[in-house]
Amino acid sequence: MRRLTVVLGLAACTTLGVLSATAYAQSISIEKVRQMAFDRGIVDLEEIEYKRRRNIWKVEGEDARGDDIEMHVDATTGRVIKMERD
Template structure:
């Protein structure tokens, strides 16, 4: 009977790291669109920071970093 609870605990331990943070990929995508990104190139979670790359309507590149815990925009750079 103790095997099943152990399997549940292990399954949560190996779950996607994105699930451990309150700010998910959908929220980050919406934030990117609100900041002028119209074409997403990449969204990646790296050490608790969402890294977003994309382009605005004129084709300029935009990079954005969002804290996955607070949802705060740490970096927003337009080239």
């Protein structure tokens, strides 16, 4: 019975560790993403949204000419995954 308790305890700790790692995967702050958007030519921010399932920041805005820009940023590394102008 003692082994079973230890195994179940370890399984619970492992599961909680995975859940907490997922919950804290976002390490790039919204302020950092905002600054990245301005650095890449977005002058009018329309929306910044954290997409938890994909672990990305989605940014929508306009450049100085009024063209729409959509940018996706990896929320863990800060790498720009997508930058699209319309």
